[in-house]
Amino acid sequence: MKISPGNYLKGSVSLPGDKSISHRAALFSALAEGETQITNFASSEDCSSTLRCLEDLGVVVVRNGSEVRIKGVGKNGLNPPANELDCGNSGTTVRLIAGILAGQDFDSVLTGDESLSKRPMRRIIEPLAQMNAEIDSNEFLLPMKIHGKNPLKAIRYILPVASAQVKSCLLLAGLNAAGKTTVESPAAKTKTPNSRNHTELMLKFLGADIREDFRETDDGFIHEVTIDGGSKLSSRDLVIPSDISSAAFFMVAAACLKGSDVLLQNVGLNPTRAAIITVLQRFGVKIDILNERVACGEIVGDLRVTGKGNFEYNAASHIIDGDIIANLIDEIPVLAVFGTQIEGGLEIRDAGELRVKESDRISAVVENLKRMGADVEEFPDGLRVGRSSLKGAAIDSFGDHRIAMAFAVAGLFAHGETEIMNSECAAISFPEFFDTLAQTVIN
Ligand code: S3P
Secondary structure, three states: OEEOOOOEEEEEEOOOEOHHHHHHHHHHHHHOEEEEEEEOOOOOHHHHHHHHHHHHOOOEEEEEOOEEEEEEEOOOOOOOOOOOEEOOOOHHHHHHHHHHHHOOOOEEEEEOOOOHHHOOOHHHHHHHHHOOOEEEEEOOEEEEEEEOOOOEEOOEEEOOOOOHHHHHHHHHHHOOEEOEEEEEOOOEOOOOOOOOOHHHHHHHHOOOOEEEEEEEEOOEEEEEEEEEOOOOOEOOOEEOOEOHHHHHHHHHHHHHOOOOEEEEEEEEOOOOOOHHHHHHHHOOOEEEEEEEEEEOOEEEEEEEEEOOOOOOOOHHHHEEOHHHHHHHHHHHHHHHHHHOOOOOOEEEOOOHHHHHOOOOHHHHHHHHHHHOOOOEEEEOOEEEEOOOOOEOOEEEOOOOHHHHHHHHHHHHHOEOOEEEEOHHHHHHOOOOHHHHHHHHEEO
């Protein structure tokens, strides 16, 4: 995909449904008793992987674009799959489904593409084994064979890293455990969950016996979530907000191109996801939040972003680290691109988890920023980028959707043409991205 420099962005941007929430909507509706209509289901290929796995487990899924109808089978009504379950590129699919399958009384095998087959599964295999599931894997990598047990043993588990996928995996296993399962997250400075809490909100919305608490310790507040294995899910129609992680590309592009004025509607504003807004606002980016409301337990609103073309300099804002990282983890590639446009640049720390995403996102961002002539330094847990005048370059997406899209945004700020190699990987989260960008950018 070739990207020419942009002048400004204008108009209302049509965004896909939230990928994280869509996965959960599909999985939890399948475990519910009764039928669910899901509206604004993500167009993301990852979410199609989740639907395909559910069909392989005997769930009836009727899809008409972003409208999906699921016939719930109840938490013990899945069928043993005839074949391996292919999770494609999707970490959320494999980790959440593993939690469900651990508590079934049949065996199943989970596989994925080349990227997913390199991603760490020890983080779910060890706690699921503590719950008495038996899992064979290729040295903690896919493929993974799960010998389910029903019921599992309820445990209290302390997450070594703040990960919503691991937390959700264990809560789903907890749905089929005897007693109460508690998952504790690492301590944080404030009483905010330090990984996305869509699972907790949606399970609560569907009637599960699930509780979130904060425990104060010397190190800060520990977020703990407890689910009762006696919980049942009822089916309730679900409306998915638009994906803030997809909106982020347009937020950064509009913020940096003077004269831009874009409207991003129905965006999910869950505080565990919305830190990108706070960070951009720290630099004086004008983002108005309109029409804030709650839908299916999630906060939603419309965002109007206007590009002033200048930013406020505030030395303290230039380091992004600590608890906030988990709340903008997927936005870091495009945030690094933003760093090239602001006086003082940006330093990102405590983001070592980026090395085990769809690609090693720290090295992918550093490599591509270098290709565009940026002043950038790599650290084990992050990077530092200085304000830089970017030049068009051939970009390696490393097959990673967020790298492809972040560097399409960088291309708008560059002199000359930028070419994104293997750009079709954007479809993992946002198949319409390049068309939407073309419709919104005025060159
Ligand atoms: C996700 C959680 C995050 C995020 C991923 C989606 C989820 O991963 O990076 O894109 O839907 O739960 P971790 O839980 O590994 O941090």
